[in-house]
Amino acid sequence: MHTVYVDSAVNDQVRRERLYNGQIFVFTPRPSTIALIQHARKMIAAAFGNLDPRDAQFHMSVEEYVSIVAPLKPQFIHHPETKGLIQDILRDFSCDLEKTYLDVPRLRMVTSDGYLTSGVGYAHHPHRDTWYSAPMCQLNWWLPIYEIETECSMAFHPRYWNQAVKNESSSFNYYEWNKSGRKSAAQHIKSDTRKQPHAVEEIELDPQIRVVCPAGGIVLFSGAQLHSTVPNTSGFSRYSIDFRTVHLDEVTSMSGAPNVDSEPTGTSLRDFMRGSDLCRLPEEIVRQYDQGSLVEEGLIFKPDLGDVEKRQVSVVS
Ligand SMILES: [Fe+2]
Numbered sequence: 652m653h654t655v656y657v658d659s660a661v662n663d664q665v666r667r668e669r670l671y672n673g674q675i676f677v678f679t680p681r682p683s684t685i686a687l688i689q690h691a692r693k694m695i696a697a698a699f700g701n702l703d704p705r706d707a708q709f710h711m712s713v714e715e716y717v718s719i720v721a722p723l724k725p726q727f728i729h730h731p732e733t734k735g736l737i738q739d740i741l742r743d744f745s746c747d748l749e750k751t752y753l754d755v756p757r758l759r760m761v762t763s764d765g766y767l768t769s770g771v772g773y774a775h776h777p778h779r780d781t782w783y784s785a786p787m788c789q790l791n792w793w794l795p796i797y798e799i800e801t802e803c804s805m806a807f808h809p810r811y812w813n814q815a816v817k818n819e820s821s822s823f824n825y826y827e828w829n830k831s832g833r834k835s836a837a838q839h840i841k842s843d844t845r846k847q848p849h850a851v852e853e854i855e856l857d858p859q860i861r862v863v864c865p866a867g868g869i870v871l872f873s874g875a876q877l878h879s880t881v882p883n884t885s886g887f888s889r890y891s892i893d894f895r896t897v898h899l900d901e902v903t904s905m906s907g908a909p910n911v912d913s914e915p916t917g918t919s920l921r922d923f924m925r926g927s928d929l930c931r932l933p934e935e936i937v938r939q940y941d942q943g944s945l946v947e948e949g950l951i952f953k954p955d956l957g958d959v960e961k962r963q964v965s966v967v968s
Contacts, residue, residue, distance in 0.1 A: 653809045655862065663746050667898060670790055670873045671908045673812040675860070680867030683743040687736040688796045688867045691727060691758060691892055695796070698723050705797060705887040708762045716767060720760050725954040727758040727892075734929065737894055740792075740869075741926050746896065748926030755922070755954065756894035761803060763883045777808055777856065780874035780895070781913035782818055782848040784825035786920055786940065788897050788907025789874030796890040798866050803889035804881050805870065806859040811877040815912035820848040825917030829949035848915065875908035897923055903936055917941065921951045 656676045659666065666676060678684070695704045698719050708716055727733060737756055741748060762768075780789055793805065823846070854877075861881065862870045872878070874895065883889055901907045902920065918940035920932055 653812070653860065655860070663744070667790070667901070670871065671788070671901075671906075673809065673873065673876065673908070675807065675862070675876075676871040677862055677864055678744075678869040678871070680865050681743065683736075683740045684794060684867045684869060687740060687892065688794060690730075690732055690736055691796050691890070694723060694727055694730065695890060704890065708766045708888050713767050716762070724758050728755045728954050738926055741896065746926065750899040751926040752897050752899065752902070752923035752932060753926055754895045754919070754924070755952075756892055759891050759893065761880055761883045761889045761891075763803065763886050763888055765882070775878075775880040776847070776849055777854045777877055777879040778848065778850070779877055779913060781908075781910065782820035782915060783823060783828070784915040784917045784919045785874040785895070786897055786902060786907060786918060787875060787905075787910050787913070788901035790896050791872050791874050791893060792896065793870045793872075793891060793893045794868065795864065795866050796892060799863055799889055800885045801861050801863050802881065802885040803883040803887070804861045804863055806856065806861050806879050806881050807872065808854065808856060808859050808877040808879070810855065810858065812875075813909070813911060816850045816854060816877065817852040818848055818850045818912055820912070821914040822846075823848040823915040825915065825919055826949035827917075829952050873908045875910070875913070895923075899932075902932060905939060919952070
């Protein structure tokens, strides 16, 4: 049974339990979320100048589009206001900031009609975030920045909540991915060769749940949900923000959603920062999650502005 709770007033503890049980929460826009999307809109508008970012793709080459959006992603992450706005949202949703840890918020774009489906515009195949070394207690918060339609939304495939999918996560190592895979995203314009943990069996995409909420609404779900990006046929580019949280209690007890088929090595937990003061999780707690050998260099995802500037040279050349 899958329930979509809309504007539920249950407390954070009950909400987390339901999320770990496969339920989905949707919230309509409120001042704290509107502040975040307005901040994102301002940055996006500045990058595109006179063009409407939603149909800018039809007025430029894909290389040019990438050269505009690729720097936007780290700029959004590093902007001094961004983290504070996310903290405001978590406070607004009654999360205990002493125990709730968040990672950096991501800005994503999914262009329409197959214009850009790789690299910075990668359209995510059906996956669980836990295949990518997310802890089983990870929660995903997703917000559309402009109005969306079902043709450019995100899909959940709830029948797989309890059902294992054969997948490549056992050969995914988070530290290797940080070292090589993600840094090269902007170089992948026409195709994407980064090693992603795919399903290796046919997935029945239906029945699927898509949530169309207003811009500034939130879809909140477990990182263990099988989900995918809907191939965008809406006729305009979709821009969204997502960020992830974990709660110290479940991180410590290594609990959360049931693990039906995730076998990656390494953990993304070192990316998370305490809501109150942005301190990292205690290393002794995180270390419980490390199986196999550590690759020291790639422990933390470091979105680097300097890197992007360098990358732009290769994107436009
Ligand atoms: Fe995901």
